[in-house]
Amino acid sequence: MAVSQQRGLRSRLEGKRVVICLGAGGVGKTTTAAALALGLAKDGRKVAVVTIDPARRLATALGLVELANEPQRIEPELLEQAGVQLEGELWAMVLDAKRTFDEVVARLAQDEGSREEILANPVYRELSTAVAGSHELSAIAKLYELYEEHDFDVIVLDTPPSRNALDFLSAPTRLLGFLEGRALQVFLAPGGLTARLFGRGTALVFAIFARVTGVDMLGELSHFFRSLSGVIDGFGDRTRAVAKLLRAPETCFVIVTSPEPEPAAEARFLADRLAEAGMPAAELIVNRFHDDELGDRSVRDVAELLAGELGDELAGRVARNLGDFDLLARRDRQTVASLARSVGTGEPTLVPHLDREVQDLLGLAEVAEHLLL
Numbered sequence: 001m002a003v004s005q006q007r008g009l010r011s012r013l014e015g016k017r018v019v020i021c022l023g024a025g026g027v028g029k030t031t032t033a034a035a036l037a038l039g040l041a042k043d044g045r046k047v048a049v050v051t052i053d054p055a056r057r058l059a060t061a062l063g064l065v066e067l068a069n070e071p072q073r074i075e076p077e078l079l080e081q082a083g084v085q086l087e088g089e090l091w092a093m094v095l096d097a098k099r100t101f102d103e104v105v106a107r108l109a110q111d112e113g114s115r116e117e118i119l120a121n122p123v124y125r126e127l128s129t130a131v132a133g134s135h136e137l138s139a140i141a142k143l144y145e146l147y148e149e150h151d152f153d154v155i156v157l158d159t160p161p162s163r164n165a166l167d168f169l170s171a172p173t174r175l176l177g178f179l180e181g182r183a184l185q186v187f188l189a190p191g192g193l194t195a196r197l198f199g200r201g202t203a204l205v206f207a208i209f210a211r212v213t214g215v216d217m218l219g220e221l222s223h224f225f226r227s228l229s230g231v232i233d234g235f236g237d238r239t240r241a242v243a244k245l246l247r248a249p250e251t252c253f254v255i256v257t258s259p260e261p262e263p264a265a266e267a268r269f270l271a272d273r274l275a276e277a278g279m280p281a282a283e284l285i286v287n288r289f290h291d292d293e294l295g296d297r298s299v300r301d302v303a304e305l306l307a308g309e310l311g312d313e314l315a316g317r318v319a320r321n322l323g324d325f326d327l328l329a330r331r332d333r334q335t336v337a338s339l340a341r342s343v344g345t346g347e348p349t350l351v352p353h354l355d356r357e358v359q360d361l362l363g364l365a366e367v368a369e370h371l372l373l
């Protein structure tokens with residue numbers, strides 16, 4: 001125990017500039033990301049947390065009422081009111097996936113004209129909504145932008161409830177594969193390949209479509225890909241840089257799970273995928289851990305102990321309740337022990353199941369205390 005305290009998460013996160021929280025749905029990724037950020041800011045760092053769909057009350061507590069798509073500093077007055085003191089600075093934002101994607105494209109477009117053209121193109125609007133809809137790519141794009149263009153000591157990234165960590169890791173590469181791939185080259189190549197690709201039948205369908213909807217799909221498509229060609233090189237460089245950042249020693253993945261069997265299985269799955277992708281072992285955080293154990297006492301012992309104060313009936317009920325918690329606590333301890341053997345650095349960080357939801361700065365500070373031992 002002493003050893004694990006000496007080498008707690010706080011010291012293992014030293015020197016890390018990017019912390020990415022992964023995990024199954026609803027296990028506490030957003031809570032953990034925000035609490036980690038707050039804890040690191042408490043230690044004196046300038047920290048940004050990029051959250052995805054935070055609960056409304058948490059967003060309000062972080063002062064995130066306007067969706068700026070840029071980190072906003074948590075006002076010192078807000079922190080003071082909540083009784084939370086930070087040596088450093090805490091900045092937070094809610095990711096707007098579509099806007100982030102638009103901003104990347106706008107930045108990479110060669111001139112004002114092609115920028116406007118791309119963003120206004122109906123094909124782009126559909127495509128970008130679909131791509132941004134997956135959130136992974138935009139989250140990573142935002143992360144990279146903050147890393148490159150701001151002076152945060154640490155950036156903590158929350159992620160969407162993704163069933164597949166590889167989606168997250170490979171989203172940039174897959175998009176690049178598409179952009180650099182043959183399909184697109186065919187579109188871009190001069191000499192009417194587009195027309196050849198779409199035989200007469202298809203052309204007819206497009207023509208009818210154009211007449212009915214007023215959108216010249218084929219025209220828009222080839223136009224779109226042509227105006228996008230300037231963006232592709234930039235996208236390629238950027239994507240490769242992002243892939244490098246994800247593998248850099250200053251980047252750390254954190255797998256968050258609750259002790260329930262399903263999320264725990266997901267945690268194992270994520271750890272395996274990270275390993276397959278050649279990433280270093282992630283940190284493991286077990287959230288909502290039950291630790292009310294009866295120890296050597298039996299339910300009957302407890303009932304007898306309380307009977308004097310509570311009367312037999314109530315004492316019995318309280319004791320049985322404690323017995324239920326004891327079962328949960330034992331189950332959780334077993335899950336953690338087995339997870340520790342297969343996931344992470346071998347020393348999971350435990351956050352107990354708190355009596356109330358974590359939706360304000362004080363709640364985050366409490367979680368941070370458990371995280372950063």
Ligand SMILES: Nc1ncnc2c1ncn2[C@@H]1O[C@H](COP(=O)(O)OP(=O)(O)OP(=O)(O)O)[C@@H](O)[C@H]1O
Binds near residue numbers: 029030356367
């Ligand atoms: N240790 C804890 N004790 C009690 N409640 C908690 C704890 N951690 C998180 N919660 C609560 O659990 C709920 C889910 O947490 P959170 O939104 O962080 O999960 P998530 O993994 O981000 O979910 P999603 O996958 O939907 O994004 C929230 O209401 C939060 O307040």
Ligand SMILES: [Mg+2]
Binds near residue numbers: 031159
């Ligand atoms: Mg979340």
